[in-house]
Amino acid sequence: MQSEGLRGLLIERETDSPVARVVRALSGHGAVSTAQIARTTGLARSTVSTILTDLRRSSLVIEVEARSLGIGRPALAHSLNPEAGTCAGILLGLGEIRIILADVAHNVISDVSIPVERDYAPERATRVIKHTLGSLYREHSLPLAGLLGVGLAVSGPLAPDGRIMRASMLPTWGGVDLKSTFQPLLEKPIFADNESNCAALAEMMWGAAVGSDDFVLFKLDLGVGGAIVANGRVLTGAAGSAGEFGHMTLDPHGELCRCGNRGCLELSVSAAAVLGLAERRLGRATTLPEVIRGAQTGDVGFRRLLQDAGEAAGRGLGIIGTIVNPGLFVISGGLAAAGEILLEPLRASYEKHTLVKRDDLDEAQAPRFTVGRFLDNDSCMGAVGLVLRHHGRLV
């Protein structure tokens, strides 16, 4: 019954009643105060209070202690009842399918990774997901009827109609229509966005960008991607390909990139590029953690590789700063684990190449650079966020 009520208020598109707006604010923000809900929804505080009383009576909402600043008694906040519904975030990854189950009060229930062959087909993915979801719900004694929606994080640009585009990291998924692939089997509302946009959502909801409505996520993984968040919304772009920072043309006569253009930023800054050079230096296969550990313990060659990647990334970020001028850059992905070895040359190079210099700015306007909170599972956490924030609805 509860999840039925919540489904209507949270998931159905047409509902824009005051009570639905309150429920969506709770879903999107976790535990929040009456005043915060009033601000987010634009409703009067008294209206919000009345609605919250009704929602508590029907057990859709509970009272919780808000995180306080440590002075005085903790403030009261409201949250959706964790028993009122669940959602699943799914990453269609390279060689793995990862599934995070969470409740509507923003608690993670389980986090599993299922290894799959590298060129797995969409049909295989749907079967694995349906089977795993069934097992997880049984294992945690949860009703599958309480699953309010499934969020999908996909690698590569996603058209607004749910079609994965050519530039995907998973060649077997180019051209796949997520709607017709997943809806018949899952029979649940489906939300989707590309993995970098999902990562930005995770950092905005729970990570390094909490409280920031305008920031850029810059993700240095095997590929290089990212997302632009403006006015609290992830910018998807007309064809769903906004934030593809790795494919900025820096040198039109440069090396050919996997995307078909020349001289893309990704060619000099991705983890794949760094690993390729590290393996040439070692004469054997290696991993990113080994390279980063080596640099941190004094290997000057590995250190130089990471510094050069930071410098090249800073040039790309300088262009992003000149065009978008965000107040915060969240540096994410496997390479970001290198910390200051990467960030120091990155910031210096940004300052050199961007239009507005630190000297031109008040402290409050100067861009901040920070490492993301979810270097390992940002995209999958963000896929959970798709459902909670009602972003990227397909069916």
Place this chain on the structure above:
Amino acid sequence: MQSEGLRGLLIERETDSPVARVVRALSGHGAVSTAQIARTTGLARSTVSTILTDLRRSSLVIEVEARSLGIGRPALAHSLNPEAGTCAGILLGLGEIRIILADVAHNVISDVSIPVERDYAPERATRVIKHTLGSLYREHSLPLAGLLGVGLAVSGPLAPDGRIMRASMLPTWGGVDLKSTFQPLLEKPIFADNESNCAALAEMMWGAAVGSDDFVLFKLDLGVGGAIVANGRVLTGAAGSAGEFGHMTLDPHGELCRCGNRGCLELSVSAAAVLGLAERRLGRATTLPEVIRGAQTGDVGFRRLLQDAGEAAGRGLGIIGTIVNPGLFVISGGLAAAGEILLEPLRASYEKHTLVKRDDLDEAQAPRFTVGRFLDNDSCMGAVGLVLRHHGRLV
């Protein structure tokens, strides 16, 4: 009395009542139907109808004929009463101060340009503006009390607190605080943004981008600038410098730019760059219209200059497309008057350098390129729009 009522509803910050939301929708959009107002404000149609009836009774709103598609009788629309208030858009230009007066029903009352010396000081500008506004209001027999607000379009980035930043085209204005400069003399609410953001607002409200909530304005004038519009809002950036497309670093070892960086896009595509080369070819001073006319009537040298500018611009636009992925590019500024001579190589170069190619896209997702409507007065019209749309409020 009318303008007093309108000032409260339109200009005062705190008001977020349903009636204020309806008035702002009318102010921002001109003549609109009840259904459109309901969509824009999120209010129920019946609520909107009741509010409109009240506003008509107090003469703040009138009924007008909406532009129809030519079939059947014209639909009814609502507009603010043109007699209910006026606003002024002011361009602080290079060697001129331009002032456009308009009423709240979006009718232009007058459009004047006052020549000033190139290095005019802010104090001179305030005196000229106060004097000219007084004359214009007397000339048109309008009450100065009906002036609801003044919009200022400034060249160069503007910090959120109203301070003009270093990168301004007008060196005498770098560091000037618009609030303390203009408010004491004008004693009216003041709105401000940089000229490219104003231009984007004008194209969105009345020009080439009507109906488009996500587009990029790319302005090829003496300098090169632009604006990003996402979800119907002009992106200003944390320090007010978003959209500075002319200063993307394309070649970090290139020529030194006036901004202090090297190899900026502006160095190869601005009207100043084109004019410099044209004058070398002619051995004498020339103008942009002469160069464009020459190219259109068969001068292969001038034609090549414009084509090369288009090709270089397309490379910069390709990066913007990869990062922002807008559905529409509005090409604006003096060079845009060259039309297809510029646009053809620009589109080809964009297609070559951007990530997502035309073949990857449905017709509806492919970016469109169009010349702006207001090549001559977009920034000043946009300054009027600042007041009507309540964008960039300083005091």
